[in-house]
Amino acid sequence: MPPSIMPFPIRLRRLVCALLASVASVAGPARADEQGPRQRLPLPAVYVRECAACHLAYPPGLLPAASWQRLMGGLDRHFGTDATLDAQDLTLISRWLQDHADTRRGALPPEDRITRSPWFERKHRHIEAATWRLPSVRTAANCAACHAGAAQGRYDEHDLRMPAGLSPRQRAAWDD
Template identity: 55%
Template sequence: MNTTTSVLAALALAALAHLPARADDHGRAIVLPPAYVQECGACHAPYPPGLLPNESWQRLMANLPTHFGTDASLDAPTQKALSTWLTATAGSGKRARVAPPEDRITRGDWFIREHREVPKAAWTRASIKSAANCGACHDGAAQGMYDEDSVHIPR
């Protein structure tokens, strides 16, 4: 990554960190901590914490060295701060009533139900890669917007 790209990426992450775009289980907007956007958003969409129950976030944060086959380790203060925030803002509503298999958001019942119309072959397209790549189809995923009316499934 060149210097210009790095600067633009840092500015984009800083801007995202101040958006109260994601809603909790009760429809209230929440602000994503900059460390969450920076650390977790570096590899995937910084998922709304309400998509998983407290127990899932605890397991995920306790196993960062083997996070879905990747070492996502954090320094101790950052890990503690993010763990505290994630468990405090974890889901408790219908989406997060039960932890999905392997704590994977994409294996949760609500996720499967919401994406039932997406052809199975779409998930393996080079432009999408996997169900975890929310931004491939949801233009506003980075801002926590997953409105059905703004979905564009790439070819």
């Protein structure tokens, strides 16, 4: 049936679908918002190979470009470890991180740490310090301890799992 004589609801539905598809195609890179990273961004193989070998391949939208630039510029002393990369991998990863970095926040997190960013602290303010030290957690940077989908860039607060070792009081507070 030609579009000009198509029933109105079908034409409207197709128009809305086309509009939504075009908006989705220009939505931009993953960013951290009030909920954390909201869009799953495919991770380059070099990023997974080099960075996720030691820790979670953090979504680039968790930090602003200036933080990523400093982190990548100091890999010889990356949080107490020498994580030096060859020039080609360094360039590829740095460019990708900066291209997809958070652009909406003004303040840089202290020490360029995701766990010291204002949104991270706000989202985790009710977690006791003892919880971060549990053997099943070890550090606030171990997102996968509670966020089952962290490796896939999913941090939905409705899809959390309790880490092993919580006290009965902490377990009760978990559901609040």
